[in-house]
Amino acid sequence: MKLLLMDKDTTSIVSMAYSQSEILQKEVFLFERIDVASNQEHMKHLKCIVFVRPSSENIAYLAKELQEPKYGVYYLYFSNILSKADLKKLAESDVMESVREVQEFYADYVPLSPFLYSLNIKGATEGLQWRSYNLLRSAQGITSLLLSLKRNPFIRFQANSDLSRRLADKVREILSKESALFEFRNETDSATILLILDRREDAVTPLLLQWTYQAMVHELLTITNNRVSLANVPGVSDELKEVVLSAENDEFYAQAQYNNFGETGQKIKNLMEEFQKKAKSTQRVESISDMKTFVEAYPQFKKMSGTVAKHVTVVGELSSKVGKHQLMEVSVAEQEITCRNDHAQHLNSVKQLIANSSIRDEDALRLVMLYALKYEKHSNNALVNLMEALKKRGIEEQRSKLVYNLLEFGGQHARQCDLFGTQVDVTDVNNVKNIVTRKLKGLKGVDNVFTQHNPLLKDTLEDLIKGRLRDTLFPYLGSSTMRKAQDVVVFIVGGVTYEESCLVNQMNKELSGARIILGGTTMLNSAAFMDEVQIATQGIPNRRTRSKFR
Template identity: 50%
Template sequence: MNVIAAVKAYVTKITEESEPGMKVLMMDKETTSIISMVYSQSEIQQKEVYLLERISDSQTPNSGTPLRYLKCLVFVRPTTENIKSLCYELTRPKYGAYYIYFSNIIAKADIKLLAEHDEQEVVKEVQELYMDYLAVNPYLFSIGLINPIKDLSWDSDALQRSVSGVLSVLLSLKKCPLIRYQANSSLCNKLGSKINDIINKESTLFAFGQSSQALLLILDRRDDPITPLLNQWTYQAMVHELLTINNNRVNLSKIPGIPKELSEVVLSAEQDAFYAKNIFLNYGEIGQNIKQLMDDFQLKAKSHQKIESIADMKNFVDAYPQFKKLSGNVSKHVTVVGELSSMVNKYHLLDVSEIEQEITSQNDHSGHLQNIKKLIENEKVRPLDLVKLVILYTLRYQNHANNETTHLIEMLKKRNIPDHLLVNIIYVSEYSSSISSQNDLYNVQDAVKITKRFFKGLSGVDNVYTQHKPLLQEILEEIVKGKLKENLYPCVGVNTFNNRPQEIIVFMVGGVTYEESLAVHYFNKNHPSFKILLGGTSIHNSNTFLEEVKNAVFNIPKKHSRKLIRHINH
């Protein structure tokens, strides 16, 4: 169940099945992203692909000289707009032959329409290749949706896109699963029912004759609003939280003095050995690994310059142009880790993270309250981090007799925290309370006191081992034990089922996080007889999560936050 391997196999099929010779690859915006997640442009060109073209350009008048000696590989989503563009292209074909591949199930009526427009008989092949999703890590995928939930209901287009995306994952992995969903979520129920309807309708497509049935488990982000709010300390998760990863790309252009070639960098485990090795390692270990690379080069360069911190590394890279030339990849990571280090120190993120972890893992109302108050008085701590701490406190202690959320809001207002940040306290409260929780968000019974571990060998880099466990981890442990409760996670369409499936695909409505991907990574490592794949409508950091929460609850009556609203508005 490796989604990157599945997509790569399909791309190989597209580029190698047609006759040998130079080819053009025509895609839409979404399929361009799908392929760029697993292949660089240079790797695609090595497969005899002469140029890349957007299907949206095909309807532009005088859009290019006919190149009849080239074959055109078309890879697009089966949308109405794309079918229309293809029909237009086929009536005025620029290329000698067309091999058309759709990323999902295509309606027979659309195939007929294409055939009617292929008057010159240039179409040599039409196939469905099921890669209608973004393969992020081998065991992580995303549909890439922004704000799929509006007023606590599915946006109709987003629902259809999620159905298509999950179905293509199942087809690409050749799985016809049992579907279970979170009982307290109408969003999960609706998605599961629609997926099940299409599996039944397209039963021949899903007739894989598998020996054991996989499980598709559909969860709701609202049941765990904690995980997306926390600071992260592993490489991929940390970069996404502090710098944002968008389809494997990180925009560094706002960093003062950044060289032009580093204004946007690609972080892809498929194309970057260092990133692949360090993707799940923590902050301190990454620093050590970069330092080792630098030390190795220094030996070669016979340099005795002392490197003791990330700042020293950056100075070293700037001072040695030949190092940049030989190790552009290392230069990229030194820049990224340098910026992460700068932000951690500038905004006191270790202090913030420690309190976040204590709130999520320990039962100490008085201590947590005092620590939050101290940080509110620290002018170096970012307003967003303070607001997130108050949100965590509010969710943790909403029923505590001495709850002081309103007082904390007053303190934030005195620090001139803007209202557009303060209202997130209301939005998350409404978002969380809009679903009756099936689980204990704060598993404080088994929690032990948080520990800090310092990694020696690189001054200024330390890493906090967090004790927060995403709710997903507890759910996976219940599945492995065969104890996932049927009343909490019922089945769609069947009454009997295997309660201990070996292959599990989890899909999170409302987005997943890299912390949950890390949990799946370790789960697969520690339970070799099980295979877990995680996906979601999107992959969140705290900023994108808060934006999605706002969109989900903006127009609904604020039943649970009237007291907080009064304090923010006055």
């Protein structure tokens, strides 16, 4: 019998990799947090499996635990590199010689899917500079990921971003210090690229309403480590107040997570019809043979029943919010602002929607943010008028000032790429090609008016995979003598979105011989992104916005 002792971070990591029933099958019957005071009595019959981050706090907790051990024996596993000094401290504390094993088990990040990870760091920067702990934590998360993948990468970073450069330097520092750990046999002619990007380069993607199932759930309900709270849904049953959306343990979700809202609704209908057929077949239990068949099928039937109830409730709540707050109208305006050039029409659309009482305040604010980003330098910029309209809606001035904070965070001065495809540099063949592609797409129309937008990450990754990503914009750190990139590990300072995750999923299916792994400091929806912007711009005067708009 075993007890699993974790900290706050590793609890999240383990919960994403294993269900509780899977852990129970390994004879783990108790779960404790090392950083939460416990009055647990001594249980020498239990083996204690410790899985924690090698932080100074955890080392102190462990040293105290080993001096007066409550359990029979201890197996110590650390999610990242353990220093020799900390190892010595633990050895000196193990006065009862109860430790049987010490091992580094590289898993210092939250695995959200086979190609998506997060470090769950909120408010990574302040004053548009790294918070020192978050810089170190980000570097440790990245190096842990590289060790678990057994990759020693070439590092590229965003040239205009001090945040990206500093993180690249910190990662290289760890790679150099722990060079022995990164000596992997390279049996192929390919290489791994670690590409470090800055969220400031694309502040549009986190602001847009999403229409694929997973991204839509995160935008309107919020997904936290695969869990969604439905406690505020009227009439919801107790067992559905919190639901788990995991592609690994939910076949329907695995198939539907990247489908658009209409396709998801059709899949739900098909699932319900299938369930109703099975329910009718189980109602006829007239013989011993029927009873045996029913008992054998019951676990699957029960699981299917739970799946139907869960997804019908989630999709029903999404549908309710879409209708109540006229989100389709809002989304059309967002996509038009982002993907097309028509200042007069866009300004009129935003004004009309701000005046619409059915629209939520946060949606009105996002529309003004998108307008501000798109038409920051336009000769007829009417941002002052739109800010006044927000005030008339009753949005507090402190909240509406986020528009100016956003311009300081991700305005034109903070970007090196052409986010909206409006600037043509005839000397740059790739730039011209991208502009022409976008314009042709606009002329031909799109299959879905709600999904016209492609994240900037798409162009960046395509250029990288094809070997045409410009060194001046995304330089190498150190040597640039490399072979064709097979694995690309992306890290976005400031957070990543499920829209970008959906993009990477599609690219991984289409690429031959290459794999992309995407991650960032945190997972964003529009509300979380606004919080990040507010924290990141604390103490920064709105120099650019004051001079132009006030």
